[in-house]
Amino acid sequence: MSAPTLPVWARLGLRWLVVMAASLGLALLWLILDLRPSPGHVAQLTLCLIVSGVLSLGIGAGAFWLADAVKLRNLAVKFAIPSLVAAMVIALNTMAAAQLMFISLEDAQVLIAFLSFGVCIALVLSQSLLTPMTQAIQQLTTGADRMAAGEYTVRLPETTTGSVREFAQLAADFNHMAASVQEAFARRDAAEGQRRGVIAAISHDVRTPLSVMRAMLEAIDDGVVDDPAIVARYHHAIRAELQHLSALIDDLFEISRIESGAIRLVPAWVSVGDLISDTMETMREQAAQRGIRLMGEVQPGMPAAWADARQIYRVLANLTQNALRHTTAGSVIALQAAAEEGAIMVIVADSGEGITATDLPHIFEPAYRGEASRQRDPEAIGHAPGSTGLGLAIARGLVEAHGGTITALSPLPTAWRARIDAHNAMPGTLVRFTLPVGTPLPSSPIPTAPRTDAIVRDSSRV
Numbered sequence: 001m002s003a004p005t006l007p008v009w010a011r012l013g014l015r016w017l018v019v020m021a022a023s024l025g026l027a028l029l030w031l032i033l034d035l036r037p038s039p040g041h042v043a044q045l046t047l048c049l050i051v052s053g054v055l056s057l058g059i060g061a062g063a064f065w066l067a068d069a070v071k072l073r074n075l076a077v078k079f080a081i082p083s084l085v086a087a088m089v090i091a092l093n094t095m096a097a098a099q100l101m102f103i104s105l106e107d108a109q110v111l112i113a114f115l116s117f118g119v120c121i122a123l124v125l126s127q128s129l130l131t132p133m134t135q136a137i138q139q140l141t142t143g144a145d146r147m148a149a150g151e152y153t154v155r156l157p158e159t160t161t162g163s164v165r166e167f168a169q170l171a172a173d174f175n176h177m178a179a180s181v182q183e184a185f186a187r188r189d190a191a192e193g194q195r196r197g198v199i200a201a202i203s204h205d206v207r208t209p210l211s212v213m214r215a216m217l218e219a220i221d222d223g224v225v226d227d228p229a230i231v232a233r234y235h236h237a238i239r240a241e242l243q244h245l246s247a248l249i250d251d252l253f254e255i256s257r258i259e260s261g262a263i264r265l266v267p268a269w270v271s272v273g274d275l276i277s278d279t280m281e282t283m284r285e286q287a288a289q290r291g292i293r294l295m296g297e298v299q300p301g302m303p304a305a306w307a308d309a310r311q312i313y314r315v316l317a318n319l320t321q322n323a324l325r326h327t328t329a330g331s332v333i334a335l336q337a338a339a340e341e342g343a344i345m346v347i348v349a350d351s352g353e354g355i356t357a358t359d360l361p362h363i364f365e366p367a368y369r370g371e372a373s374r375q376r377d378p379e380a381i382g383h384a385p386g387s388t389g390l391g392l393a394i395a396r397g398l399v400e401a402h403g404g405t406i407t408a409l410s411p412l413p414t415a416w417r418a419r420i421d422a423h424n425a426m427p428g429t430l431v432r433f434t435l436p437v438g439t440p441l442p443s444s445p446i447p448t449a450p451r452t453d454a455i456v457r458d459s460s461r462v
Contacts, residue, residue: 017057024053087116136167143174152182198366205248209241251390255366258397265308265401272305272312272337272344272435273298279316280335283324291329294320295420299338305435311398312435318391319348319431326429327352332420343404343434351420354427355410363408366393399433406433 028046139156146154155178156171216234219225225234257263276296287294305312316335323333327350336347355363399406411427412420420428 021053024050133167136171140170140174143178147178147181152178152185154178194365201366202248202252206245209244213238213241248390251394254394255390255397258394258401263311263397263401265311267306267308267402269304270307270309270312272346273302275309275313275316276335276337276346278313279320282317283320286324287333290324290327292324292327293332295332295334297334297336302337302339302344303437305344305437307402307435312402315395315398315433316346316348318395322391323348323350323352323429323431326350328426331426334416334420339437340434343436345432345434347430347432349412349416349420349428349430351412351417351428352426354412354429355408360408360410364392364396364406366390395433399435403436404434406431408432 028042032042143154143156155175158168158171158175216225216238220231220234225231276298280294280296283294320333320335327333331351333348333350336349338345396406409430409432412430416430417428
């Protein structure tokens, strides 16, 4: 059980009593050593100092109570009160010493005159020193009021606070806080704008297949379409639209888990080469139908990555699927993995239509739609019909959840154009992301990359 805490006034009173007792003791000791008075004078001195101390304590307590009761708002007046109280105490003590005949009355009057002059000088100096402080406090108050009113661009001058370093530091801290608040609100506004864009895009993606399915079902129900072949084709189209809606719902659920931090990874030692092989095998038929070649390459002796195999496979599949949608027949899509500065660099490059400089910084935002894409197709960038519009955003979220980074370049660097035999006039796109190599347990050595150190596949020859 903790000891009871004294109220503020009690702690302050005790502090004053201790200071007064120490001051009286030191004053009495100095007078005895300096004047060497008789025992009778010592008793008088002691009584005089005690009475003086009690009166001084009373005056100080009264001044403290008055300043607190009146609630003085002017800082200059509050700073002047201690000087005036000190002068009053010294004057009373001087008069008391004169009455007790320790000093002459004339000496006391001279001392009080000098004391008055010193108090005036002290007041002028204190007000001069106080002026930059009050200005700094006023600036801080004004800045805080403006920020409270929603003006987040407000900044305080950091060079007008004179020699008071504390106020200059306070102004710098205020400016840092204001910049952080402004940045936070800017991010909030950007996120709100992005959220509205995502809702509009997803609403379009949901409304379009629903409208198509409703029109087909109404045509079948009304007997407008009765040819078995056409009915079968309608049924096939309805199933395709249902698959699209199902994929859209799955992607919405996935992106919500990523953005809320609810994604749970199951990391293990993963061969990125095997994941590239699996991705190429999955996309082989679709690439062949489009007349696009798939190429894969893994650096010899590359270590495994510490990652969730299922999620990294999804990243590769999303990036490859995106490249397929924007690459024409006769083009090439290359997948590469190599060790680089304690991480594994994975690249998906294509010789397709590329991405404009305006759209490039935004392609990993959910359902972002660039100008070129809107002119060319009602779907989002990298998301042709059949896409949910969230693939690249999911890829970024999964890579960042692994502690990696993902970036895109367009047009292709010259070395990569020669590498994938990009002879067409299209700019092409290169997307690269990193994965951590990780630190293995002592009993778990790092496995090497796949048995075949290099994978080179061409879907047209498989």
